Amino acid sequence: MDLVKKKCAPCESGTSPLTRQEAQALMGQLTSWTLSGDARWLSKEFKCKDFAEAMVFANKVAALAEEEGHHPDLGVAWGRVTIELSTHAIGGLSENDFILAAKIDGIR
Numbered sequence: 001m002d003l004v005k006k007k008c009a010p011c012e013s014g015t016s017p018l019t020r021q022e023a024q025a026l027m028g029q030l031t032s033w034t035l036s037g038d039a040r041w042l043s044k045e046f047k048c049k050d051f052a053e054a055m056v057f058a059n060k061v062a063a064l065a066e067e068e069g070h071h072p073d074l075g076v077a078w079g080r081v082t083i084e085l086s087t088h089a090i091g092g093l094s095e096n097d098f099i100l101a102a103k104i105d106g107i108r
Contacts, residue, residue, distance in 0.1 A: 003029050003102035006095070008068040017092025026098040031105050041086035042097055046108060051078045060107050068103070070096045 003026070018026070020039040027035055033044045048054040058076045061083065065071045075082035085101055087094040 003095075003099050004106055006099045008070040008096040008099050010069065011087050011089050011094050011096060013089050015090045015094070017087065017090045018094060023093050023098075026095070030098065030101050033101050040092045041084050042093065042101055043082065043084045044101070044104075046081045046083070048079050048081060051076075054079060054081050057081050057108070061104055064103055064107060065100065068096070068100055070100050072100065072104075 017040065023035055023039045027033065030042075033042045035042060046057060048057055054076050058074050058081050061072065061074060061081070070087075073084040073086075075084075083101075083104065085097040086092065087096055
């Protein structure tokens with residue numbers, strides 16, 4: 001099923017994070033995201049024309065994250081927003097990270 005059509009589900013501690021192989025398989029459904037060397041997080045930098053546009057985009061991401069109940073780490077600077085995704089409760093990646101990444105790409 002297409003990641004954008006899915007909804008983030010609560011993750012509980014005790015759930016195993018995705019393996020590198022599982023994460024790499026899901027990477028094929030994302031555009032220009034980077035998988036960390038230890039396969040514990042995803043990241044992407046979004047370019048914006050100025051600080052105001054970066055804030056507007058960051059606020060859209062924040063609203064989406066609230067809807068999904070899954071919250072990324074955001075960095076906002078002049079002309080860019082950096083996003084890192086990981087499921088802190090399980091110490092690595094879950095399908096939720098990929099769902100949110102795909103949906104973030106959809107609002108850009």
